[in-house]
Amino acid sequence: MRVTDILERKGTKTATVKSMETVGRAVEILREHGFGALVVSENGRSIDGIVSERDIVRALGVTDGLLELPVAEIMTRKVFTCAPGDQIDGLMDMMTEKRIRHLPVDIDGELSGLISIGDVVKHRVSELEDETQVMHEYIHHGR
Secondary structure (H helix, E strand, C coil): CHHHHHHHHHHCCEEECCCCCCCHHHHHHHHCCCCCEEEEECCCCCCEEEEEEEHHHHHCCCCCCHHHHHHHHEEECCCECCCCCCCCHHHHHHHHHHHHCEEEECCCEEEEEEEHHHHHHHHHHHHHHHHHHHHHHHHHHHC
């Protein structure tokens, strides 16, 4: 399975936020779309950073007036990305090792989707269910 397989099922819809927009605005966008992270992008195509619910919660305990701060102050600047042809198994390993939950999909330097750990796990569970069904049919009908 590849990233393209996930994108075919879930689509490429990705919400972005500009770095100088407030954290409060980012929270609104997250809520509106039901996403767990936003790609920080000045033009909706570049990948300048990422801000997640986790980033916001971590900043909550140490930052007064958090909702009024620009996203640039709390965003993650070192963004790991994936490509449409990347294997799902490799993404699971990277996400586990790097402790990240969201990977923007990058095609030639441009944003073309966002993969979450939930997407990856859902896809893997689906694969395992398919394998189990095939084995079950073989055991009971294949002889």
